[in-house]
Every structure is written in C-alpha cells, then in structure tokens.
Amino acid sequence: MEEFRILAINPGSTSTKIAVFNGTNPVFVRTITHSTEELSGFDKITDQYNFRKEIIYKQLEEAGIEMDSIRAVVGRGGLTKPIPSGVYEVNEAMKHDMANSPMDEHASNLGGFIADDIAKSLPNARAFIADPVVVDELEPHARVSGHPEFARKSIFHALNQKAIARQHAKSIMRKYEDLNLIVVHLGGGISVGAHRKGQVVDVNQALDGEGPFSPERSGTLPSADLVRLCFSGKYTQKEILTMIKGKGGLAAFLGTNSAYEVEQRAMAGDEYAKFIFEAMAFQVAKAIGAMSTVLKGEVDGILITGGIAHGKWFVNQVIERVYKIGPVHVYPGEDEMRALAVNGLMVLKGEIEVKEY
Ligand SMILES: Nc1ncnc2c1ncn2[C@@H]1O[C@H](COP(=O)(O)OP(=O)(O)O)[C@@H](O)[C@H]1O
Ligand SMILES: CCCC(=O)OP(=O)(O)O
DSSP: OOOOEEEEEEEOSSEEEEEEEETTEEEEEEEEEOOHHHHTTOSSGGGGHHHHHHHHHHHHHHTTOOOTTEEEEEEEOOSOSOBOSSEEEOOHHHHHHHHTOSSOOOTTHHHHHHHHHHHHTSTTOEEEEESOTTBOOOOGGGGBOSSTTOBOOOOSOHHHHHHHHHHHHHHTTOOGGGOEEEEEEESSSEEEEEEETTEEEEEOOTTTTSSSOOSSBOOSOOHHHHHHHHTSSSSOHHHHHHHHBTSSHHHHHHSOSOHHHHHHHHHTTOHHHHHHHHHHHHHHHHHHHHHHHHTTTOOSEEEEEEGGGGOHHHHHHHHHHHTTTSOEEEEEBOOHHHHHHHHHHHHHTTSSOOBOO
C-alpha cells in the first residue's frame, strides 16, 4: 500500500526546519539557521512570512520533491489561546487568534500560516498544527504569580518535550503516563518542564517571561529594575521587549544567538564567553532543581534535549549540578519533525481524532 506523504514545517526563533516523510520514513530533512543579524532586518516576526516561505519552497524545489502527492502539511503551532495537547486542523479562528495574539510574537506562528498556504496550493492536502507552544496542562498552584494582576502562563517547547518524553518512556519500556520526568529543551529559547504522569504541570514561560536566559532571551529579570528601566526614557517599549526576546541572553552578552559559536569561543580561550556560558548552565540547573520540588523529589529521569544538547561541554556543566536529583539522559537535537509528521499521519489514517480549534 502506498504511504501517505507528509510535509513538516518548523519555524523556530533561530532556524527553519523542513522535512518530508513517506509514512514514518524521512525522505528529506533540512535545517536552515538564521543569525541575529539576518533576522534583525525584519520589524515583526509576521514580516518574516515570505522570507521563511520562500526558503521552504526553494529547498523543496532544489531537492526535487514531488509536491502534488503531499496529503498533509503539518506546521509547528504558535500563539493561539491555551489548548490541550493534540492535533488541530488549521482554520480561520486559529489564524485570527495567531494574528491577534495578546502575547508577543513567536516564529512558530508562521508554521500554521505557511502550512495552510502550502496545503491550499496542493490538490489533495490538509493543514494541521500539533502540540503548539501554548499547550497548557499547568496545575492550579503553578498558575499563581506573586500578584493577582499576573497569571503564570504555559508557553514552551511542548511538541519536542512531549515527543522526547514519549521516546524516552518507550526506550525504557514504560508508559509516559506512568513516569515523572523533568524535560529540558535547550534551543533559541529554553524551557524546563515538570511532566507528572504525562501532564506538564509546571514549566517556565519560555517565550518572554521567565526561566533561564537563552541564546536570544533574557529569561527572568529583576522586576523592579526592569520597571525603572522602562520608565527611564532611555528605551522605547519595543526596544525593551527586544531585550527580553530576540536580543537578550547570549545575543546581548556576546552578540550571537549561536550557542555553538559561544562554545567554540569559550574553548578557544575567550574567558568572558566561557563565564556567560557557565552562567547559562547554572540557571538551567537551578530551574531543574526547582522542577524537582514540583515533582516532590520523585524524578524518574531528567531529559536534556534541543540544539544546544549537542554541545557536550555545556551539557556536562548542567549534569554536574543535577545528577543527584535523578538519572540524566541526553537527546541532542529534537524529534519535532518526526513528531509533526507522525501526528499528521495518525490523523490521515484515522488513528487519532483531529481536534477543532
Ligand atoms: N553542535 C552544537 N553544539 C552546541 N550548540 C549547538 C550545536 N548545534 C546547534 N547548537 C545551538 O542550538 C541552538 C538552536 O537550537 P534549536 O533547538 O535548533 O533551536 P530553535 O528551534 O529554537 O531555533 C543554537 O544556539 C545553536 O547554535
Ligand atoms: C515559545 C516557546 C518555544 C520556543 O522558545 O521555541 P524556539 O526555541 O524555537 O524559539
């Protein structure tokens, strides 16, 4: 029997990832990285729409991918309203909410729009998103911030955290729903989630709120100092928001969003780069420690994933601080492309029900 062909599209803050699967078999996989410099030419992330779409079409064309046989285009989902984990067909309500999100922007928003656009240009394809960044399974206590004016939100690498957690559970012949895991995604943004029996009951708001600083984000900042800066007249609102997301973290300290470059610089003797990179590892380890208390110390595993998990030196810096909390497993890169494709495939085969947004 002929396998369904799926196109998976994953716009991240520092990359665009594209993959074509025949059934569960990847026949084309490509990652295009974007430097801070390259992206700083765009005022808003929505302005990157044509840039990212053209990259995708160019890559597919150069690879000679036969498009008409594609039956599903699955994009990484963005800033819709908070929703349960699952696969959602792209519809007008979703596109409206992504375009008018009260949250600041994120590249994953483009995933749903581009998937829809490509699917509409094909003879027999549907557009979906799967486990978008707004998957919300927080327990009630985790929603409370320090002031009733602010509620904590669940915005994180839901797709990869869940995919890696399930992959890990399978590898040890257990069910994801039976395990307590701390999953750490080290990408352009960094999220650290407490997965209790298959539910992400707490996680840092990795977009523009809190947690460790990351290649392009500031993470938690001292709040009163931030307020004073906002009212100092030195910066516009947009400039301050860009300090928090886009040009915060490594980009602010070291002028690059490439953790790979920072690691190379640190290894070549740049003491300042090494110090900042160590500080990032320190903050990641501290977040893992915090999530272990959410799980009341019952931690079956700490899973470290994302692009930066390729960097042994950084990962070791984290491990030496957290190995007493629970067994650590490293899954470098991500399983997002397969997760997107498999989710689309399961819908096409009728194995899971597609959810309506
Ligand atoms: N071999 C490596 N060693 C260290 N860091 C790496 C390596 N490969 C990629 N990275 C870093 O991973 C980060 C991107 O991670 P990724 O999960 O692809 O992010 P995103 O999807 O958010 O764009 C970048 O800072 C990149 O430099
Ligand atoms: C918005 C949370 C997900 C996230 O930060 O993704 P990237 O690391 O790809 O920017």
